[in-house]
Amino acid sequence: MxxxxxxxxxxxxxxxxxxxxxxxxxxxxxxxxxxxxxxxxxxxxxxxxxxxxxxxxxxxxxxxxxxxxxxxxxxxxxxxxxxxxxxxxxxxxxxxxxxxxxxxxxxxxxxxxxxxxxxxxxIGQSRIDPIEQTRPDIQTLHTFRQELDTLSESENSSSSSKYQHFEDIVVKLLEACGASTEGGPRSGDQGFDIAAWVPGTETVLPGPLLIESKLVSRSVLSRSDFDKLQHTAASRNAAMGLLLYYSLSRQPLRPPLGFWPMVISFEVGNLLTLLEQQSLAQLIVRARNAVVHGRAPQ
Structure with missing residues (x-):
């Protein structure tokens, strides 16, 4: 051809x-x-x-x-x-x-x-072999854990610098998983932080994921975080919204009760553990399927 x-x-x-x-x-x-x-x-x-x-x-x-x-x-x-x-x-x-x-x-x-x-x-032609999904190695995941630890340990840093650092971590993690990103930290108030295309999700997510990164100091996420991302994804006709969150609190972080059909979420520390066995695409597709079938985000 x-x-x-x-x-x-x-x-x-x-x-x-x-x-x-x-x-x-x-x-x-x-x-x-x-x-x-x-x-x-x-x-x-x-x-x-x-x-x-x-x-x-x-x-x-x-x-x-x-x-x-x-x-x-x-x-x-x-x-x-x-x-x-x-x-x-x-x-x-x-x-x-x-x-x-x-x-x-x-x-x-x-x-x-x-x-x-x-x-x-x-057009009736042969198919192209799929591209292999990228998954960070254990050492790379360990490096990201160390970066998360510095957020909790840097007591003298301002809140804004911690938020910016966390957004930087999220972008680097996405790219380490093979994602292509648009926007990024400090790109303006769009209702989301990053638009990302994650290799391997194309069959169920035809467009980009709108990603919001949330660094909180408490142990409970706000419903409004999910509400805002749900509204943004719907109003922009996006494939899905992805909320990536992390808490500076030593207490386990609990997501709010509720159901948002266009939002999936991951606690970043737990996501790093899951990435040891599965690709980011597999995790996103499974979370998306769970939401589509009526289960709340995990």
Whole structure:
């Protein structure tokens, strides 16, 4: 198979090209698309390929080249299958709605592999082998435990610096588990801290997880923490909300009574223990399934 890959200048397509090539798909870019003439002896608008893949960068640094839309229009006219990938936080132009449009991080091989599989299946082509899920080793998990311990031990640190440190820990833990993150600490009040794509969750979570990190000094979580994340996930049409929490109190931290159908939660210390045996994707999928079937978050 051959894929004609076109992208905005700011888009990094290196991971996407690796996924395509690993699947045995030849990548044709504009730079080499017309290295030889078509078999008919004349130069067409699009090279001879099996499908078109168009990539829009997460941030519009320069105006989109009109040629990208021309490529899409010609592909539609030719009946050429077309996949449009939009990198977050960018949203797709409404004119692209009739096409297969997906929003995903360009750096997540797992997410790209899953979406390409779905696209290839829709056009009757073979599937790509799934990307192996990443799990931190024991030493890495031990390092995260030590970082959590410093939060309780640093009595002279201000509350705001502890909260920021905890958010940093959450981001690093997610990335150690292979997740691609958008946003992060101190990115502004959005109703959540981080948007994350976790490899291996794509079959049940088509979009990003909206993640809220909570560092508390008491032994009970507030219902409002779950209520706010539930509202944010619903209003943004997100796949799910994930609350990752940790208490500076020496007492066991108890989640509130209640049921939130779009929120799952983990105490970070307990999550580190669970990650010794399972991947983050497995834990999230099981927690999501439990919530969907009417069980409260654990």
């Amino acid at each position: 051959r894929c004609y890959l076109v992208a905005e200048q700011a888009a990094d397509t290196s991971t996407l090209q690796e996924v395509l090539r690993a699947a045995g798909i030849e990548v044709v870019t504009p730079e080499r698309g017309y290295a030889v003439f078509a078999r008919g002896g004349r130069l067409p608008w699009l090279p001879e390929v099996d499908f078109l893949c168009v990539v829009f960068a997460g941030r519009l640094e320069t105006p989109t080249p009109p040629a990208l839309y021309m490529d899409i229009g010609v592909a539609i006219g030719l009946g050429l299958p077309t996949l449009v990938i939009v990198e977050p936080p960018r949203t797709a132009d409404s004119v692209l709605a009739p096409l297969q449009v997906v929003q995903m991080p360009l750096g997540s091989a797992s997410a790209l592999s899953f979406r390409l599989n779905a696209f290839l299946k829709s």
